[in-house]
Amino acid sequence: MEKQRYERPIIKKLESNMPNKFGMRTEYRPMTHIDNVGVKDLINEHGSPLFVISEKSVRDNIRNARKAFETRYPKVQFAWSYKTNYLDAVCRTFHQEGSWAEVVSGFEYDKAIHNGVDGSKIIFNGPDKTEDDLEKAIKNNSLIHIDHLDELYTVRKLAERMDIKAQVAIRVNMDTGIYPMWDRFGFNYENGQAWDALNKIMRSDVMELVGLHTHIGTFMLSPNAYAVAAGKMADLAIGIRDKYGHEIQYIDMGGGFASQNNLKGAYLPGTDINPTIDDFAEAITSALINSNFKPEKLPLLILETGRALIDDAAYLLGTVISNKRLSDGRRSTILDIGVNVLFTSFWYDHKITPAQPFTQHTEDTVVYGPLCMNIDVIRENISLPLLNKGDHVVIQNVGAYNMTQWMQFITLRPRIVMIDLEGNVHVVRERENLQRLLEFEKVPEHLKTFEL
Numbered sequence: 001m002e003k004q005r006y007e008r009p010i011i012k013k014l015e016s017n018m019p020n021k022f023g024m025r026t027e028y029r030p031m032t033h034i035d036n037v038g039v040k041d042l043i044n045e046h047g048s049p050l051f052v053i054s055e056k057s058v059r060d061n062i063r064n065a066r067k068a069f070e071t072r073y074p075k076v077q078f079a080w081s082y083k084t085n086y087l088d089a090v091c092r093t094f095h096q097e098g099s100w101a102e103v104v105s106g107f108e109y110d111k112a113i114h115n116g117v118d119g120s121k122i123i124f125n126g127p128d129k130t131e132d133d134l135e136k137a138i139k140n141n142s143l144i145h146i147d148h149l150d151e152l153y154t155v156r157k158l159a160e161r162m163d164i165k166a167q168v169a170i171r172v173n174m175d176t177g178i179y180p181m182w183d184r185f186g187f188n189y190e191n192g193q194a195w196d197a198l199n200k201i202m203r204s205d206v207m208e209l210v211g212l213h214t215h216i217g218t219f220m221l222s223p224n225a226y227a228v229a230a231g232k233m234a235d236l237a238i239g240i241r242d243k244y245g246h247e248i249q250y251i252d253m254g255g256g257f258a259s260q261n262n263l264k265g266a267y268l269p270g271t272d273i274n275p276t277i278d279d280f281a282e283a284i285t286s287a288l289i290n291s292n293f294k295p296e297k298l299p300l301l302i303l304e305t306g307r308a309l310i311d312d313a314a315y316l317l318g319t320v321i322s323n324k325r326l327s328d329g330r331r332s333t334i335l336d337i338g339v340n341v342l343f344t345s346f347w348y349d350h351k352i353t354p355a356q357p358f359t360q361h362t363e364d365t366v367v368y369g370p371l372c373m374n375i376d377v378i379r380e381n382i383s384l385p386l387l388n389k390g391d392h393v394v395i396q397n398v399g400a401y402n403m404t405q406w407m408q409f410i411t412l413r414p415r416i417v418m419i420d421l422e423g424n425v426h427v428v429r430e431r432e433n434l435q436r437l438l439e440f441e442k443v444p445e446h447l448k449t450f451e452l
């Protein structure tokens with residue numbers, strides 16, 4: 001028989017009223033494989049830390065989301081929110097599944113063009129579109145979602161000069177019962193700003209009003225807020241029809257559906273309490289169907305869902321650097337994963353699972369990253385089995401925003417791989433190296449040499 005590994009005994013006070021006498025456990029089984037590929041093999045081949053994206057999960061997610069909406073509403077179009085994860089491999093997976101592109105900057109716009117998305121299938125959102133960006137978007141027939149009056153005037157001026165009718169919508173913000181309100185983007189519904197902008201567009205002959213857009217927040221936990229928003233969007237669209245005899249082509253409800261991640265401070269895990277995509281679909285589609293649109297005149301429904309489609313499709317693998325006792329006696333574990341690559345640890349309690357078998361003993365642990373910074377905390381408090389130096393962990397639900405908001409800070413950013421449907425592993429982004437970073441730097445002549 002193989003010799004069992006020694007594990008030191010732990011004496012632990014039993015708390016009454018806990019679910020069982022060992023207290024809450026977070027993990028019962030190790031996560032040794034992702035889509036049938038061994039975690040250890042991945043780390044040996046590609047280094048640690050390592051982001052791993054499951055192509056199968058991405059495709060399953062978008063197909064489920066489409067099913068949720070298409071079974072409830074006649075005309076649905078998804079547009080992939082680039083800022084949520086703009087790796088080309090991820091964007092192209094969504095485009096292969098029929099999603100258009102939703103971008104919020106000139107850089108993202110160019111990336112969508114580079115990925116081969118037809119200009120007319122790019123939705124251009126955001127408050128910062130330069131004149132160059134807008135010229136490109138007008139020329140390519142892209143869907144320009146106007147954010148403020150200054151932008152409206154610029155689009156009007158450029159379209160006149162270029163003698164092309166710009167395809168525009170306005171972004172509308174509104175009171176959906178969720179506070180604080182997201183009223184910094186777009187035109188307000190309640191105070192008449194939205195109507196003011198719509199009147200200006202309708203009275204111009206160089207802009208074609210094709211749709212209405214809203215994006216009411218992010219990680220929204222209330223499907224009802226979407227029902228309120230969809231109702232107000234329908235009222236605006238019907239108002240435009242009645243006033244101008246003009247029918248818009250689409251209502252774009254934006255993104256913001258919560259993923260299954262665990263928000264900090266939530267008592268129960270996200271998988272138990274967060275609404276599902278079906279809940280959001282039901283709220284939005286029933287509000288539109290119950291509005292005053294004639295059934296055959298229902299507009300196309302566009303969704304810019306980001307995090308809910310990608311969060312659970314990516315994993316971050318890492319390695320234990322060390323364990324130590326804090327001065328108050330708590331156990332702490334230091335991983336090679338820092339907040340610079342796991343930005344979302346500031347607002348999520350990420351699930352951390354050991355990648356190798358473990359015994360049943362757990363202990364409250366603080367999980368730190370490797371940065372020389374006090375704020376580098378991955379989990380303030382997690383009940384984990386004992387982990388030893390060199391052991392591996394899998395952090396789950398990391399697909400949204402981490403691979404776009406990460407920072408090159410103290411450490412270099414790691415490699416990203418994608419596991420395809422056949423289990424082949426593809427490198428989709430190389431790890432950074434010193435040479436790459438130095439390419440951006442220039443040293444003035446007089447600083448080139450020194451003596452110490």
Ligand SMILES: *Cc1c(COP(=O)(O)O)cnc(C)c1O
Pocket residue numbers: 081083084102104125126215217218219254255256257304305306307308400
């Ligand atoms: C960020 C953003 C999205 C995606 O939001 P998620 O919360 O990731 O679903 C969609 N539309 C707009 C305009 C956005 O700014």
